[in-house]
Amino acid sequence: MPPHITLTAAATTTAPALALRPWRAADVAALVEIHRDPGLRRWATSRVDSEEDGLRWVRDQERGWAAGERLGFAVLKAAPGAPQERLVGSVVVKELSPGKASAEVGYWTAASARGQGVAPRALEVVTAWSLDVFRAQGLERLELLHQVDNSASCRVAEKAGYGFHGILPAAPPAFPLDGHLHVRRSAA
Numbered sequence: 001m002p003p004h005i006t007l008t009a010a011a012t013t014t015a016p017a018l019a020l021r022p023w024r025a026a027d028v029a030a031l032v033e034i035h036r037d038p039g040l041r042r043w044a045t046s047r048v049d050s051e052e053d054g055l056r057w058v059r060d061q062e063r064g065w066a067a068g069e070r071l072g073f074a075v076l077k078a079a080p081g082a083p084q085e086r087l088v089g090s091v092v093v094k095e096l097s098p099g100k101a102s103a104e105v106g107y108w109t110a111a112s113a114r115g116q117g118v119a120p121r122a123l124e125v126v127t128a129w130s131l132d133v134f135r136a137q138g139l140e141r142l143e144l145l146h147q148v149d150n151s152a153s154c155r156v157a158e159k160a161g162y163g164f165h166g167i168l169p170a171a172p173p174a175f176p177l178d179g180h181l182h183v184r185r186s187a188a
Contacts, residue, residue, distance in 0.1 A: 007073065007129055009121040018122055020073040020091060023061040027074050028054035030087040037111040043150060044108065045174050061092075070094040071130075075122045077113070088113035091126045098137040103130065105142050107156070114152075120159035127160060131186045144182040147175055157182035 009018040023031075028051055034040065035048035048054050064070025075089035089109040096103045105127065109119045127142055144162045146153035157164075162182035170178050 007125045009125045012117070012121075015117045015121065016077050018088075018118065018125070019076045019078065019085075020122055020125060021076070022065055023058045023072055023074045023090075025055060025058055027087055028058060031057065034087065034110045039111055039114075040108055043147070043153075064092075064094070069096050071096065073122070073126060075109075075118060077118075089118050089122055091122045093126060093130045093142070096134065096139070101138055101140045102143055103134070103139060105130075105144050117159075119156040123156060123160040127162075127184055131184075135186055139186070141183050141185045144184075145175070145179050146182075147177045147179050149177060154180060154182075160184070 005021065007020040009020075011017040032048055032051055032054045035044070035054075041047070046057060048057050061070070061072035064072060070092060071094075072090060072092040074087055075091060077086045077088050087110065089107060091107045092105065094104050094106065105123065107119050107123050123144075130142060131139060142162075143165075144153075144157050145168060146157070148167070154164075157180075162184045165181045165183040168175070168179040168181050170176055
C-alpha cells in the first residue's frame with residue numbers, strides 16, 4: 001500500500017487548487033471514464049478499457065510505490081475530501097533507484113481539464129518534491145520524453161521548467177516517431 005502522502009498546488013486566479021496523492025481502488029471508475037478519450041489514448045502507453053484494467057493499473061501503481069521505483073500520483077481538483085473533488089490527471093516519477101542520478105517523469109490530463117494549467121502545475125509540484133526528497137539518494141535530474149508531434153507536451157515541459165535537451169530516435173511501439181528529451185536539474 002502506498003504511503004499516505006498528499007502534495008498540493010495552491011489555487012491561482014485562473015485555476016483551482018490541486019491535490020496529488022497515490023492512486024486508490026476508488027479511482028478506478030473515473031480512470032476508466034477518462035481513458036475513453038481518444039486524445040489521451042493517442043499518447044497513452046497502456047490501455048484502460050474496463051474496471052478490471054483500471055484496477056490492474058491501480059495495483060501496478062501501488063506496487064511501484066511499495067518498491068520505491070515508480071511513484072504515481074492521481075491529480076485531483078480541489079482538496080481531498082471536498083465535495084467537488086474530481087480526478088483530472090496523473091503524474092508519475094519512474095525509474096527511481098538509489099544512486100542513480102536521473103529518473104523519468106510522465107503525465108496525462110483528462111480532456112475536461114486540458115488548457116487549465118493542470119499538467120504544468122501538477123508536474124511542477126511533483127518535480128520539486130522529487131528533487132528535494134531524493135537528492136540524498138543521488139537524484140540530480142528528471143527527464144521528460146514525448147514524441148516530436150506532441151506539441152502540448154512540449155509546452156507543459158517548458159512551463160514546468162524542463163529545458164529542451166535533444167532529439168531521441170523513435171523506439172516503436174511506445175514511441176513510433178522521434179522524441180524530444182527535456183531535462184530539469186536539481187537547484188543544489
